[in-house]
Amino acid sequence: MSTGAKKKSRIRLAFSYLLLIAITICVLYPTIWIVMSSIRPGTSIYSESLIPSNPTFEHYISLFTSKEYQYGLWYWNTLKIAFCNMVFGVILVVMTAYALSRFRFYGRKNLMSGMLVLGMFPGFMSMIAVYILLMQLNLLDTHLALILVYSAGAPLGAFVVKGFFDTIPKSLEESARIDGATHWTVFRKIMLPLSKPMITYVGLMTFAGAWGDFIFAKLVIRSKENYTLAIGLYDMVNNASTNFTMFAAGAVLIAVPIALLYLYLQRFLVEGLTAGASKG
Amino acid sequence: MSTTQSVSTTANHTNSPSQEPSPMKASPGTGKKAAVLSALFWGLGQIFNRQYLKGILLMLLEAVGLFYLINNLPRAVWGIYTLGTQTSQFIKVGKVYKKIHGDHSIHLLITGLITLLVFFIFIWIYVLVVKDAKAVGKLREEGKTPNNFLESVAYVKETKFAYLFLALPATAVLFFTIMPIIFMILLAFTNYSAPDHVPPEKLVSWVGFQNFVDLLQLGTWSGTFYGVLTWTIIWAILATVTCYFGGILVALLIQQPGVKMKTMWRTIFIIPYAIPQLLSFLIMRNMFNGEFGPINQYLSYFGLGKLPWLSDPFWAKVTVLVVNMWVGIPVTMVLVIGILTTIPKDMYEAAEVDGATAWHKFKAITMPMILYSTAPILIGQFAGNINNFNVIFLLTNGNPPNGDYQYAGSTDLLVTWLYKLTLDNNKYNIAAAIGIIIFIIVASLSIWSYRRTKSFKEEDMIQ
Numbered sequence: 085m086s087t088g089a090k091k092k093s094r095i096r097l098a099f100s101y102l103l104l105i106a107i108t109i110c111v112l113y114p115t116i117w118i119v120m121s122s123i124r125p126g127t128s129i130y131s132e133s134l135i136p137s138n139p140t141f142e143h144y145i146s147l148f149t150s151k152e153y154q155y156g157l158w159y160w161n162t163l164k165i166a167f168c169n170m171v172f173g174v175i176l177v178v179m180t181a182y183a184l185s186r187f188r189f190y191g192r193k194n195l196m197s198g199m200l201v202l203g204m205f206p207g208f209m210s211m212i213a214v215y216i217l218l219m220q221l222n223l224l225d226t227h228l229a230l231i232l233v234y235s236a237g238a239p240l241g242a243f244v245v246k247g248f249f250d251t252i253p254k255s256l257e258e259s260a261r262i263d264g265a266t267h268w269t270v271f272r273k274i275m276l277p278l279s280k281p282m283i284t285y286v287g288l289m290t291f292a293g294a295w296g297d298f299i300f301a302k303l304v305i306r307s308k309e310n311y312t313l314a315i316g317l318y319d320m321v322n323n324a325s326t327n328f329t330m331f332a333a334g335a336v337l338i339a340v341p342i343a344l345l346y347l348y349l350q351r352f353l354v355e356g357l358t359a360g361a362s363k364g
Numbered sequence: 365m366s367t368t369q370s371v372s373t374t375a376n377h378t379n380s381p382s383q384e385p386s387p388m389k390a391s392p393g394t395g396k397k398a399a400v401l402s403a404l405f406w407g408l409g410q411i412f413n414r415q416y417l418k419g420i421l422l423m424l425l426e427a428v429g430l431f432y433l434i435n436n437l438p439r440a441v442w443g444i445y446t447l448g449t450q451t452s453q454f455i456k457v458g459k460v461y462k463k464i465h466g467d468h469s470i471h472l473l474i475t476g477l478i479t480l481l482v483f484f485i486f487i488w489i490y491v492l493v494v495k496d497a498k499a500v501g502k503l504r505e506e507g508k509t510p511n512n513f514l515e516s517v518a519y520v521k522e523t524k525f526a527y528l529f530l531a532l533p534a535t536a537v538l539f540f541t542i543m544p545i546i547f548m549i550l551l552a553f554t555n556y557s558a559p560d561h562v563p564p565e566k567l568v569s570w571v572g573f574q575n576f577v578d579l580l581q582l583g584t585w586s587g588t589f590y591g592v593l594t595w596t597i598i599w600a601i602l603a604t605v606t607c608y609f610g611g612i613l614v615a616l617l618i619q620q621p622g623v624k625m626k627t628m629w630r631t632i633f634i635i636p637y638a639i640p641q642l643l644s645f646l647i648m649r650n651m652f653n654g655e656f657g658p659i660n661q662y663l664s665y666f667g668l669g670k671l672p673w674l675s676d677p678f679w680a681k682v683t684v685l686v687v688n689m690w691v692g693i694p695v696t697m698v699l700v701i702g703i704l705t706t707i708p709k710d711m712y713e714a715a716e717v718d719g720a721t722a723w724h725k726f727k728a729i730t731m732p733m734i735l736y737s738t739a740p741i742l743i744g745q746f747a748g749n750i751n752n753f754n755v756i757f758l759l760t761n762g763n764p765p766n767g768d769y770q771y772a773g774s775t776d777l778l779v780t781w782l783y784k785l786t787l788d789n790n791k792y793n794i795a796a797a798i799g800i801i802i803f804i805i806v807a808s809l810s811i812w813s814y815r816r817t818k819s820f821k822e823e824d825m826i827q
Contacts (some may be wrong), residue, residue, distance in 0.1 A: 346638030
């Protein structure tokens with residue numbers, strides 16, 4: 085390589101690092117700002133410096149002790165709902181995807197087109213009807229209603245998983261079938277173990293979906309002791325003028341576990357998203 | 365329910381109640397007889413075919429179904445047709461006025477819909493049962509022994525496995541997605557809106573295409589509609605393009621040869637994706653706060669004026685786009701990194717042998733590969749952005765207000781406008797009409813693109 089080209093590539097690298105650092109600042113600033121706000125004394129948004137001179141954990145403590153906010157209870161509610169949604173959502177999604185991917189049956193293409201079409205209606209176009217349906221079932225203001233509705237919507241997102249199942253060679257199950265295995269055995273003993281990365285991805289997505297959902301939860305949940313974190317936090321920030329730092333503390337506690345989970349499982353994110361992409 | 369019974373059983377009929385010890389040919393016409401019997405009442409044909417347990421179960425099922433339908437179907441049809449005839453009113457009974465509860469049009473509509481869905485399922489099962497009775501009867505005509513109950517179950521598990529797997533998800537989707545969507549589509553053809561047509565005090569009635577005509581032609585509505593529609597489309601294009609190319613750029617930056625600590629950079633840049641959107645937007649809303657937010661604070665440090673990030677129509681639009689990039693770029697980045705690792709190395713080596721520069725390689729290999737693999741995602745993101753509720757609702761809530769608009773602000777998209785119309789202003793009819801229009805836009809776009817993707821055309825060729 086000539087010295088000129090070497091120099092050129094050095095300049096390019098230096099420039100790239102500068103850009104990477106600039107993006108890092110943009111990415112990290114909001115997160116650092118909210119963490120710093122959460123340990124700043126007082127209640128207001130405004131501060132002289134980014135890093136508080138006399139940090140305090142009082143906001144974190146008062147989240148769990150104050151009478152007005154039942155943060156601990158909301159946390160438990162949200163965990164419960166997100167976990168149940170994850171279990172039921174994954175079961176429904178995997179069942180749908182498996183049937184669509186592995187079997188050729190009458191009406192299959194129409195079913196897939198139908199699922200796609202249903203996914204294109206604006207989500208809460210159906211909210212009013214779901215609301216009245218829940219009212220008739222006497223489920224308003226219950227967590228069961230949220231779990232039911234979130235899980236029931238999950239099968240529509242089965243395409244990513246179907247794309248994944250499509251990539252598992254048919255010969256695997258065919259040889260098992262020749263040996264006399266039933267469909268159920270093939271599914272449980274061969275397919276499920278192979279699809280662990282995909283199940284992890286879907287599980288994470290359904291968990292995060294329920295963890296962060298706000299609109300539907302707000303419609304269904306009325307009483308404060310049934311709140312999820314999302315509603316509680318939205319309530320807090322809507323009176324942000326009175327207590328912004330407390331909101332910041334609440335936000336940090338919500339974001340940290342789910343963000344750690346994402347970062348820990350990022351390999352699966354890459355796999356899941358790419359599987360969805362190459363298969364459309 | 366098994367529909368046809370093609371598996372003949374000759375051996376292994378020891379203790380089953382439904383089998384004759386020595387099968388012989390049934391008389392011709394058995395199939396027809398069984399079909400007629402099953403048409404009279406489910407299960408009769410099956411019992412005639414000596415599938416006793418199956419027959420009894422089917423009879424019970426029909427009894428339950430009939431009981432439900434007889435109690436509900438007439439009222440359902442009447443309810444959907446009329447949407448109620450009796451308003452709430454006070455009637456003088458003796459000396460006191462007594463409140464009479466009127467018909468609740470909306471409840472009538474929904475319960476009617478549910479009953480109709482059950483009715484259609486009932487009819488569908490009906491057809492299956494009759495077909496089954498006929499097929500089994502035919503088998504008997506040929507001298508074969510019908511399956512006993514356990515064999516039927518095994519048969520279903522063997523050949524109808526897909527249906528078994530789909531039954532539960534399909535039921536869930538039917539009642540929690542399809543029924544509500546049909547309901548909202550129907551609402552678009554009613555006058556269900558505040559203040560004059562809100563049950564239970566008032567009745568709702570069918571109005572045909574009036575809402576669509578109002579929305580497209582009536583000055584007060586159409587002005588808002590075209591304004592919001594224009595911004596929705598501009599937003600969807602800009603938001604998709606910025607996130608898409610931003611993501612590709614970041615991915616290329618990280619993956620280029622010579623850059624060290626690739627995993628660290630990727631992990632940092634995934635952070636926005638890992639934070640729940642709700643939080644990101646609420647935090648950003650405060651960061652861009654015009655008076656106290658840190659962004660404006662920094663601008664004044666550098667001697668620049670404060671910017672009306674969220675309170676000026678133009679700057680508010682810029683803010684939503686910028687914040688959306690922060691949230692959206694990581695997804696594309698992760699995707700593109702995944703694709704970059706799948707591009708075969710020898711393609712680059714071959715290009716180098718031919719003397720290609722870095723730019724040539726990028727233009728002729730990298731970019732086409734990325735575009736080819738992400739094209740379906742791009743369309744999906746565009747459609748998703750048309751329906752991008754969270755970013756607008758949580759960041760600006762459609763504000764700043766726009767005096768020319770009906771119930772909408774300057775940054776409102778069609779979806780957030782729809783939300784305001786239903787939940788804040790009870791204009792359900794117009795909202796439903798808007799929902800249908802959004803659907804038509806998104807659906808035509810997606811179906812067009814989906815039909816072109818590999819996955820739909822050639823999925824059987826993958827294996």
